[in-house]
Amino acid sequence: MIEVSSLTRYYGSHAAVSDVSFTIADHEIVGFLGLNGAGKSTTLKVLAGLLLPSSGSVKINGADVVQAPDSMRSQIGFLPEDTPLYTDMRVEDFVAYCGQLKGLSSAEVDARMDDVLRRCGLTARRQQVISELSHGFRKRVGIAQAIIHGPKLVILDEPISGLDPKQIREIREVIVGLKDSCTVLISSHILSEISQTCDRILVLNDGRLVAEGTEDELAARSSGGSRLELEIRGSRAAIDEALASFPEAGGVTVVGELDGVVSLRLSLADDRRESLVAHIVHAGLGLRRLDEDAGELEDIFLNITSAGAA
């Protein structure tokens, strides 16, 4: 369990992170979203033990970042955006060194090495010098060093930046595979990646946590309620009139019309789908389809952050 409570971090007089609180349950994959300067990296650095908080507390399984920094750091694996590697070392030696840095004995490293290299797809490269590896394999080595000591929390900052689509897919599989053994916190600018990989999303804006939840929950929140997709048979005028007389429906957007069937999106202030269906049928229109519109994470993100900025 990761507990962040009222975390604030100043750089001089500027608060990069202000009063941020959240908890992450074991074996969750959580995405961290935020515009540049939102305080994402600062929060990650505090979580990784690289910076100390100005106030507030960060606890990992009860170990506090200020009161028990060594215990906390030994429970964390961190992969920054620029993969930190000693390029003169061989893959296996580097991963072993990182494990020992985290407090493992040589015997413990040996016992874990095969499994970690297998999970990161590095078994065939274990004797290769890191400087000879491609960007994708270097990322894998970065993930291997972050998990060799069996951490409770793995923090991955932009883990797929600079990778080609094939490598992205492979790294995604590695990340999802981590869920079995630890909690994962991912920061990424690639929203589709967050969408595909994470169970839950935290949105930071201007140093504050402005939203958290699943993608669907954030979508509902960003549109102020449920967002629906509908296909209705009937004339445009009749449909407009029917929806206009249903006050809970708003933000109606017609996305297409074909053979007398109008496709549209709308939002409901509350989840009153049954009432809406009854209202449409009562108006003599044919309801062909009604579906939840998950929305694009990009839109959701921009809605939330712009609402936070306002």
Added chain:
Amino acid sequence: MRGLLLVTRRELGAYLNGYWGYLIVSILLALQGLFFNAFALGSSARVSADVLEDFFYFSFGFTVAAAVLLTMRLVAEERQTGTIVLIDSSPLSDWQVVGGKYLSAVVVITAMLVLSGYMPALIFVNGKVSLGHIFSGYLGVLLAGSATCAIGTFTSSITRYQIVAAILGGVIVVTLILAWLLGRVTEAPLDDIWSYMSLFDRHFQPFMRGRINLEDVVFYLSVTFVFLMLSTRLMSARRWR
């Protein structure tokens, strides 16, 4: 201790896997050999003890230069390449990190001194000098080299640029070497302080001549301790910035 030795091993690996350590040691050893031949041995007959004294005189200079050049990468390179994150996010104490890095440089300096051993060996075989004189000189060079390694570790902790670390280290070392001059031109009590701070004139010359004074040993150990402590403080402070 385990963490300290882990960092030492890694840093020694970096010296061995890269070309920088070999380059510095081989160039300075070659120059030391040339200076030994040209100036210490000279072209006329000399007393063995004087030749040995001159050997340690040059050895001091080359060892101090090697220490500055070898240590400039210790922390600065890690910050430049971002690998400092591996250390910062580990449970190692700052003292273990600084100590491990410092120790690796001292090991390389010691290896360099061992490789220079053929020169005093030649004097010993062909002339008349005592083993005690050789031991005393080497102890002095090792202590001065170790103190300079500590200074270099400190300057490498200040900046992410290795060249800046080397220049800063060079400035501190040269200032300490020339401190005896400052002692001459300043008034009491500063003159005594500057004289005491002299890295070469006051504290190394006795070693060079075969004398081991406790005061000189304490001086070099103190310089080493102070600069390593400052390096540790700098490492710790980064978490609060």
